[in-house]
Amino acid sequence: MRIARHLAVGALLVALVSAASVTHAQTMTAGTAKGVITNDESLVMVNGRMSEGTREDLHARVLVLNDGSSRLVFVTYDLNCLDVATPILRQRVRRELDIDSSHLILLATHNHNAPIQINPDNFAYGRGLADQMFGLIEDAIADEQGPARVEFGSGAGYFITARGNAPVDYEIQLLQVTRAGAPVAMLFSHGTHPAQASRAMIDTGHPGYAMEEIEAAFPGVLAMYSDASGGNQFPRQPPDWQTRVTAARDTGAEAYDRLLETRARELGHELAEAVAGIARGPLQDVTGPITSSIEVVGLPLAPPISRDEALTLAEQFPVDVGLVHYPHEHRSTNWVRMLLRYYDEGIPFPTTTTEMVCTDDTYLIHETDREFLDRYDDRIHDTAPCIYNEVIVAKLGPMPIVAMQGEICAPIGARIKDVFRADRPIMVFGYMGEHNLYIPTRELVRLNAYQAQVIQIQYASPVGWAPEVEDAMVGHVVRMVEAILD
Numbered sequence: 001m002r003i004a005r006h007l008a009v010g011a012l013l014v015a016l017v018s019a020a021s022v023t024h025a026q027t028m029t030a031g032t033a034k035g036v037i038t039n040d041e042s043l044v045m046v047n048g049r050m051s052e053g054t055r056e057d058l059h060a061r062v063l064v065l066n067d068g069s070s071r072l073v074f075v076t077y078d079l080n081c082l083d084v085a086t087p088i089l090r091q092r093v094r095r096e097l098d099i100d101s102s103h104l105i106l107l108a109t110h111n112h113n114a115p116i117q118i119n120p121d122n123f124a125y126g127r128g129l130a131d132q133m134f135g136l137i138e139d140a141i142a143d144e145q146g147p148a149r150v151e152f153g154s155g156a157g158y159f160i161t162a163r164g165n166a167p168v169d170y171e172i173q174l175l176q177v178t179r180a181g182a183p184v185a186m187l188f189s190h191g192t193h194p195a196q197a198s199r200a201m202i203d204t205g206h207p208g209y210a211m212e213e214i215e216a217a218f219p220g221v222l223a224m225y226s227d228a229s230g231g232n233q234f235p236r237q238p239p240d241w242q243t244r245v246t247a248a249r250d251t252g253a254e255a256y257d258r259l260l261e262t263r264a265r266e267l268g269h270e271l272a273e274a275v276a277g278i279a280r281g282p283l284q285d286v287t288g289p290i291t292s293s294i295e296v297v298g299l300p301l302a303p304p305i306s307r308d309e310a311l312t313l314a315e316q317f318p319v320d321v322g323l324v325h326y327p328h329e330h331r332s333t334n335w336v337r338m339l340l341r342y343y344d345e346g347i348p349f350p351t352t353t354t355e356m357v358c359t360d361d362t363y364l365i366h367e368t369d370r371e372f373l374d375r376y377d378d379r380i381h382d383t384a385p386c387i388y389n390e391v392i393v394a395k396l397g398p399m400p401i402v403a404m405q406g407e408i409c410a411p412i413g414a415r416i417k418d419v420f421r422a423d424r425p426i427m428v429f430g431y432m433g434e435h436n437l438y439i440p441t442r443e444l445v446r447l448n449a450y451q452a453q454v455i456q457i458q459y460a461s462p463v464g465w466a467p468e469v470e471d472a473m474v475g476h477v478v479r480m481v482e483a484i485l486d
Helices: 002-027 085-097 120-142 205-217 241-251 253-280 307-314 331-345 370-375 410-420 442-447 450-457 469-485
Strands: 029-036 059-066 071-077 104-108 148-156 160-162 171-179 182-190 222-227 233-235 290-296 356-358 364-366 390-396 399-404 427-429
Touching (some): 059 120, 059 222, 071 120, 071 222, 104 222, 104 399, 171 427, 205 222, 331 450, 390 469, 399 469, 410 469
Parallel strands (some): 071 104, 182 222
Antiparallel strands (some): 029 059, 148 171, 160 233, 171 182, 356 364
């Protein structure tokens, strides 16, 4: 009788656990929203030109997953980066919706034909984005319905190439959300710069065309794209591309824009077809409880060049030019003037990125430089100043989701995926949150490639990257993933 009683109790416990699992799966809900965020006046675009009208509207898109006890919010937008809106949106979402920043994953498409948020003339537009996106998050929460099923799949898009002596990460990743068996959201990524459809018009680039095509092919679906780790990857162009570009330019601006748009649409079609193929193939169910964490990764910096070397470089620009914002012709030499300031004022040179605070217009200021911190105080968020490099690691069911701040170069994302992919699915994004500082590989630092120079020529850092930056980034993220899996 005692054995039978124990067996009965054991069966009851198994039944209760099974019932709890079913109940939990049934409590997963999902909601979506989409809105236009196109600028209504001419603004400086990421490519440095003033916008001359709109070819394709810019959109923000929201997906909210709710496991019954917590939400995970994805926001994607047809921008190069969210920048000034990031801390404003985070603070409001935390205060009014009780959603922590670790559960708010803000992802850019890396679009170059959109307003750039680091130019002071664009700050008003950028701050307005926070209100628009908050409204869309509210709409997505109001749209929550269930039960929802979340599935993951991956494939490849072989129409990209890499620079910096690196193998290409061709992977396309897809997170698909269904309700009542019908897909309602497809969040997908591919590690590449976008192909733009014009020189001076607002457009969404080839990822925008891919989203349009997916939404047409899957009625009722919200297509959401984010760049993955695409800092050193670019669309592959046809062998005769330069010949076609030269011929189009010789014909005139309209012919050149037609060529750019045609190619962007071709690449968008290839991307859309690849995503549709993944969606129609076998997918892995990752529906389950949500947990998430956010941390700042301190990345190592190199020693400074000598003061004499800096003075030699300073001979190439006016003495009194000061610090100037994008797209000023002397912006790329801000770092030399900042370096000389460190020497003249006795400011300690930083050894890691966490010693620096970044302004809205991307001046990296040392935490002890009180004069500059006060001077640029109106461009530093009081409660959430930008300090590199933020990483969000969430867990959805069995699957970790990694979102890294900055323009992450492909081998870094690939190394993180390779640590875990044999045992479980893992989804990795770059271009999260505030400011797209390139995070280069060891080889890019060795080559002193553009991706390694950006911390100085765009962010006014007095020093560049240490070669160990790649290993530091990978190691910290891997430890975060391991911690959330425990």
